[in-house]
Amino acid sequence: MQADNSTSPQTPALSSSLHHVLLDLYQNTYPHVPNPPQCKKRASVALVLRVRPTYKHRPDRSSIIANDTSAPVTEQLNNFFSQPWVQNGDPEVLFIKRASRVGDRWTGHVALPGGKRDPEDADDRAAAIREAWEEVGLDLTTDDCIYVGNLPERIVTSSWGSVPLMVLCPYIFLLTGCDSPILELQPDEVASTHWVSLNVLLSPSSRTVEHVDMTQRLASTGGLMARLASRAMMGYMQFSAISLTPTESLQCSVNLKRNLATAQTSTWLQKLKSTLCNSQHGPNQAPPLLLWGLTLGILADFLDMLPPHTAVQLWKYPNFTSPDLRLIVNILTYRLRKRNMHQVKFGARRRPSNTAIDGETAALPVVEVHENDDRNQVGIGGLGVGRYYGPSDKSPDGSAYAVGIMLRGYYQRIRLALYIFVAWRVAMGSAAAFYVWKYLRSRVTIGL
Numbered sequence: 001m002q003a004d005n006s007t008s009p010q011t012p013a014l015s016s017s018l019h020h021v022l023l024d025l026y027q028n029t030y031p032h033v034p035n036p037p038q039c040k041k042r043a044s045v046a047l048v049l050r051v052r053p054t055y056k057h058r059p060d061r062s063s064i065i066a067n068d069t070s071a072p073v074t075e076q077l078n079n080f081f082s083q084p085w086v087q088n089g090d091p092e093v094l095f096i097k098r099a100s101r102v103g104d105r106w107t108g109h110v111a112l113p114g115g116k117r118d119p120e121d122a123d124d125r126a127a128a129i130r131e132a133w134e135e136v137g138l139d140l141t142t143d144d145c146i147y148v149g150n151l152p153e154r155i156v157t158s159s160w161g162s163v164p165l166m167v168l169c170p171y172i173f174l175l176t177g178c179d180s181p182i183l184e185l186q187p188d189e190v191a192s193t194h195w196v197s198l199n200v201l202l203s204p205s206s207r208t209v210e211h212v213d214m215t216q217r218l219a220s221t222g223g224l225m226a227r228l229a230s231r232a233m234m235g236y237m238q239f240s241a242i243s244l245t246p247t248e249s250l251q252c253s254v255n256l257k258r259n260l261a262t263a264q265t266s267t268w269l270q271k272l273k274s275t276l277c278n279s280q281h282g283p284n285q286a287p288p289l290l291l292w293g294l295t296l297g298i299l300a301d302f303l304d305m306l307p308p309h310t311a312v313q314l315w316k317y318p319n320f321t322s323p324d325l326r327l328i329v330n331i332l333t334y335r336l337r338k339r340n341m342h343q344v345k346f347g348a349r350r351r352p353s354n355t356a357i358d359g360e361t362a363a364l365p366v367v368e369v370h371e372n373d374d375r376n377q378v379g380i381g382g383l384g385v386g387r388y389y390g391p392s393d394k395s396p397d398g399s400a401y402a403v404g405i406m407l408r409g410y411y412q413r414i415r416l417a418l419y420i421f422v423a424w425r426v427a428m429g430s431a432a433a434f435y436v437w438k439y440l441r442s443r444v445t446i447g448l
Contacts, residue, residue: 045114137184
């Protein structure tokens with residue numbers, strides 16, 4: 001599937017802004033984040049950028065400037081963005097849709113190419129390069145690829161607990177060719193790949209929410225009926241998301257065959273259970289391609305560096321679909337949300353732009369942390385709040401600290417809201433049961 005965005009009025013300005021952002025990221029790298037105690041895992045992802053030529057500005061191949069890897073990175077970026085086809089092109093990001101795998105907390109999610117660091121990897125960037133090659137067959141060490149720099153590293157924690165899962169390290173690469181690279185998808189890891197325009201990621205019309213079933217954890221304890229009862233009471237949880245419209249997609253043929261075979265062999269009971277517990281779309285509708293959670297958190301700072309710099313205003317706090325629970329959450333978090341938004345807007349040190357976050361991770365500006373802040377604060381939905389610590393928690397100048405400003409204290413209020421909500425529903429149910437019992441008793445008395 002391909003589309004041409006040559007009519008977009010934002011394209012030239014966006015290419016110029018991207019040029020300045022990449023120069024800034026190269027010249028101001030984020031520091032290394034060490035592993036916290038009792039956490040040895042590290043993972044890396046590759047944010048791969050390219051510029052797609054538009055129809056009206058297709059390049060003459062004889063005039064394309066070949067990337068000179070011997071030149072400084074600043075010169076390489078300047079040469080690349082000096083070309084007319086690049087200045088008028090459409091910048092894009094490469095995403096993958098993970099293959100469905102049992103036991104994988106990120107199964108089926110939209111993500112960036114990447115994975116866990118192996119002992120054989122020289123460093124975290126080498127892990128990102130290796131994973132990109134293994135997952136999608138993309139070689140990020142060729143002459144037509146520029147390594148730009150990194151985004152804030154963050155610690156990912158588990159949901160409903162304070163156990164750190166890993167340190168996640170995002171790296172940025174820019175492809176300088178005008179042709180689409182040939183990709184080979186690893187069927188056990190990747191279901192599909194998608195090139196998405198930065199204009200789509202920045203557009204307010206692309207903002208939406210992802211509905212997450214928070215009752216899945218009850219399936220192994222309370223069973224299907226407990227899960228359905230909890231779903232009826234709480235509804236879904238909503239997280240901020242971006243609806244993706246790819247310009248080019250590649251499906252893994254092996255996964256397509258597996259999905260067809262699975263659909264044909266599923267029993268009627270399995271289909272009914274899937275419909276009752278998981279489906280939020282029609283039976284013949286494919287789920288939308290949504291960017292949310294961990295990957296949206298990784299892209300937050302990067303997107304906010306680009307015009308129109310409205311990522312914070314477009315972002316929405318996690319909440320529930322149940323009306324009374326939603327109201328309780330809004331009341332309990334009103335002042336907290338205003339205070340945190342004020343701190344994000346006026347508390348950034350490293351860059352003047354605002355910073356966006358999502359319900360699970362945060363890529364935040366550097367601010368000083370207080371001794372009473374809970375650095376193991378966690379989120380809801382399978383992952384915790386991402387934390388960017390800096391090289392040392394004891395940095396004397398106070399510049400190595402950052403916390404989830406927007407979500408600071410928010411999930412504690414969520415838990416309190418859930419307790420109040422359950423008490424409210426129990427009280428309402430008890431009151432209703434009492435009046436029904438009283439009415440039936442009066443009817444029996446009259447009959448006697």
